[in-house]
Amino acid sequence: MNVFENRNIDKTIVLGCGKSILDLTKEEIEYVNHCNVVIAMNKYMAFYKKIGIIPTHVYFVDDHENSRKFLEYIFDVCQNDGLEGMTFVVNKSLRSVLYASILDKFSLILKNTWRDFVNSFKLVCARHIFLTKRRYICILPSCQYQFISTTNWLEGGFWANSLSEKLFHFRCSLTTILNYCTIIAPQKDIFLLGNDFRGSEYFFEDELNALPFDWKDWTTDITKKENKHFSFVDYEKTNIVDVFPQILDYLEKNQTNLYCTNPNSMLVTNCNVKYKFLPVKEYYT
Numbered sequence: 001m002n003v004f005e006n007r008n009i010d011k012t013i014v015l016g017c018g019k020s021i022l023d024l025t026k027e028e029i030e031y032v033n034h035c036n037v038v039i040a041m042n043k044y045m046a047f048y049k050k051i052g053i054i055p056t057h058v059y060f061v062d063d064h065e066n067s068r069k070f071l072e073y074i075f076d077v078c079q080n081d082g083l084e085g086m087t088f089v090v091n092k093s094l095r096s097v098l099y100a101s102i103l104d105k106f107s108l109i110l111k112n113t114w115r116d117f118v119n120s121f122k123l124v125c126a127r128h129i130f131l132t133k134r135r136y137i138c139i140l141p142s143c144q145y146q147f148i149s150t151t152n153w154l155e156g157g158f159w160a161n162s163l164s165e166k167l168f169h170f171r172c173s174l175t176t177i178l179n180y181c182t183i184i185a186p187q188k189d190i191f192l193l194g195n196d197f198r199g200s201e202y203f204f205e206d207e208l209n210a211l212p213f214d215w216k217d218w219t220t221d222i223t224k225k226e227n228k229h230f231s232f233v234d235y236e237k238t239n240i241v242d243v244f245p246q247i248l249d250y251l252e253k254n255q256t257n258l259y260c261t262n263p264n265s266m267l268v269t270n271c272n273v274k275y276k277f278l279p280v281k282e283y284y285t
Contacts, residue, residue, distance in 0.1 A: 003054050012037040012189065020262040154171070160183065
């Protein structure tokens with residue numbers, strides 16, 4: 001299944017992992033599945049079937065031992081479900097190790113018969129492979145991959161104008177995704193779904209805890225203790241609230257409207273992000 005089929009609504013959607021996303025109606029889910037840019041944030045993609053929204057893009061830029069395990073799990077989910085055409089936005093630290101390039105180098109040192117064998121082998125390979133510190137991670141060749149770098153997560157820095165620059169990053173993935181949106185889909189309305197930042201549980205909490213590998217990072221226990229997203233926890237004299245006026249200013253300069261569909265999200269109550277329903281009626285009239 002190509003995830004870009006039947007995408008005729010000119011809106012950008014960012015799918016978070018908060019529990020409010022479970023409240024979407026069937027009509028809202030159908031609406032989002034017709035939007036031409038739908039970005040899944042971090043772990044969402046592993047449990048997308050619980051919501052029923054298939055993204056066009058998957059943002060997963062964390063790069064440490066446990067996050068690589070989770071990324072591999074996401075690739076497995078996509079392959080098992082036959083999803084094609086998605087764009088994965090991943091860390092530049094994974095860029096240099098595609099399996100295809102390894103096969104190409106290997107084929108150069110082989111003579112004619114063996115070269116033919118390798119070329120045939122390439123054709124039947126279902127997947128490419130990323131090399132990690134411990135093992136290979138398989139990825140789908142039918143998807144696209146964008147490799148990005150970000151600014152220091154405690155400093156923020158400047159808003160990037162292209163993917164070749166370091167993208168703005170401050171305390172959480174959403175800040176970088178917003179910068180990414182203004183580059184790949186400029187001057188388009190952005191709707192945030194499941195971006196609650198309130199409480200510490202995901203919409204897939206039970207499924208997550210049942211996974212057979214360790215997915216946690218060093219912020220997990222802090223988030224549980226504070227019962228809110230880590231970006232709203234004071235750390236090293238920083239808090240996402242302090243920088244959000246700057247983010248909203250960047251978006252305004254880029255002629256981009258930002259809306260959150262959950263009125264109880266901390267982005268709405270603490271960061272002055274506008275609350276707005278998905279404009280579903282426009283689609284059905």
